[in-house]
Structure formats: C-alpha cells, structure tokens
Amino acid sequence: MKQVITKDGSITFHSEEYDETYHSVSGAVEEAFKKFVEPALEFVKGKQEVRILDIGFGLGYNSAAAMDRILEANLHCEITIIGLEKDKEILDKIKELKPMIMTYHAIQEMVENNYKYNREGIKINLMVCDAVKAIKKVKGKFDIILHDPFSPKKNPELWTQAFFKELRKHIKKEGVLTTYSCAGEVRRNLKKAGFKVFDGPVVGRRAPGTIAVPITR
Numbered sequence: 001m002k003q004v005i006t007k008d009g010s011i012t013f014h015s016e017e018y019d020e021t022y023h024s025v026s027g028a029v030e031e032a033f034k035k036f037v038e039p040a041l042e043f044v045k046g047k048q049e050v051r052i053l054d055i056g057f058g059l060g061y062n063s064a065a066a067m068d069r070i071l072e073a074n075l076h077c078e079i080t081i082i083g084l085e086k087d088k089e090i091l092d093k094i095k096e097l098k099p100m101i102m103t104y105h106a107i108q109e110m111v112e113n114n115y116k117y118n119r120e121g122i123k124i125n126l127m128v129c130d131a132v133k134a135i136k137k138v139k140g141k142f143d144i145i146l147h148d149p150f151s152p153k154k155n156p157e158l159w160t161q162a163f164f165k166e167l168r169k170h171i172k173k174e175g176v177l178t179t180y181s182c183a184g185e186v187r188r189n190l191k192k193a194g195f196k197v198f199d200g201p202v203v204g205r206r207a208p209g210t211i212a213v214p215i216t217r
C-alpha cells in the first residue's frame with residue numbers, strides 16, 4: 001500500500017484493490033473536518049451525548065475529527081462511535097500516523113486494544129467486517145452517520161438504495177448523514193431510502209458533498 005502526502009501535509013494511502021486513494025489528495029485531514037464533520041455539527045449542538053456511525057472507518061480521520069469538534073464545543077459531551085471497516089491492512093497503518101487531530105491518540109489506543117476504547121466519556125467500538133452484513137447487527141440509532149466508502153463506481157455495495165435503507169433505520173429523526181459524493185444516482189438512492197438531500201460544502205474540488213437528513217413524515 002503506497003503512502004501519499006496530500007496537499008494539507010496529511011498522509012493517506014493508495015489502495016491497489018480499488019485503485020483509489022483513501023482520501024482526497026487535496027487534503028486528507030481537511031476533507032475529514034470540512035466535508036464530513038463540520039456540516040454535521042449544527043445537528044448535535046447542545047447535546048450531552050452524541051452517537052456516531054462511521055462507515056468505511058479507514059484511518060479513522062473522520063471519527064477523530066468529529067471528536068475534536070464536538071469536544072471543542074462541549075468538553076463534557078459523551079461520545080459513542082461505532083466504526084465499520086473490512087480491511088485490517090489499513091487499520092494497521094493507524095499506529096504510524098501523526099495527523100493534526102487532537103484526539104487521534106484515542107483511535108490509536110483503540111486499535112492497540114482489540115478495536116475497543118472506553119475512557120473519559122468516549123467509547124469506540126470498531127467492527128472489522130463487511131458493512132453490508134454488519135449493518136444488520138448494529139444496535140441503536142445515531143446522531144451522525146459518516147458515510148465514506150470508495151467511489152460509487154468502485155465500491156457500489158455501500159451506495160445502494162438497500163444499504164441506505166439500512167442506514168435510514170439507524171439514524172435519529174434529528175440526525176444527519178454526510179458523504180462526499182453528489183452523484184445523481186447516489187442522491188436518488190438516498191431519496192428512495194427515505195432521506196432528504198442537500199448540497200454539502202465544496203472542499204478541494206468543484207463538486208459539493210451531500211448532506212442527508214431523514215424524512216420523518
């Protein structure tokens with residue numbers, strides 16, 4: 001797996017299997033904060049407890065960026081993260097990295113501790129599994145779903161109407177899903193699965209990401 005230094009100085013890798021990088025080469029950490037986490041923050045404002053589902057956990061940048069921003073707003077907020085990731089090879093890279101994310105040490109400890117972390121109000125449980133199967137075993141509803149597979153063309157099973165329907169079952173009525181693709185097919189599948197979609201921020205490329213909220217009536 002080849003290491004790639006992205007334009008904000010943070011490290012990502014190139015997957016040979018998918019022939020894609022794990023993050024935008026315009027900035028891996030920037031993408032985590034700006035594309036995935038910041039658009040979700042207004043949905044959890046003032047909450048004392050936030051539950052996050054991280055699909056395609058990879059290097060854990062999205063989850064760590066979410067912890068940073070939520071704790072910056074409220075140091076006492078309790079955070080629970082469930083991550084789904086099928087590839088141990090990428091998880092093994094986590095211990096070598098030093099991204100500019102304050103809470104990344106929790107991700108590193110989680111990997112060292114059999115994919116579990118539970119300390120000072122933060123709980124992380126990473127399931128090493130195929131997300132399509134595992135989503136049926138995930139319990140409870142989430143405030144934030146960070147949806148970050150490889151591209152719809154290369155990783156289609158995580159962009160289907162059926163998979164989004166499973167995610168719809170796991171999102172709180174005031175919750176939010178963020179993803180980087182704005183492709184028409186992706187948005188149609190989200191809508192058919194019971195989400196309303198909006199443009200997310202434009203980060204590092206011309207097209208916006210997608211913010212999806214559940215239709216509740």
Ligand SMILES: C[S@@+](CC[C@H](N)C(=O)[O-])C[C@H]1O[C@@H](n2cnc3c(N)ncnc32)[C@H](O)[C@@H]1O
Binds near residue numbers: 084086150
């Ligand atoms: C674009 S990368 C995600 C980067 C990651 N969110 C981060 O912050 O570092 C996509 C990830 O989805 C994982 N993935 C792809 N298909 C999967 C599946 N069916 N089940 C679980 N994980 C999957 C890949 O192994 C890869 O780590």
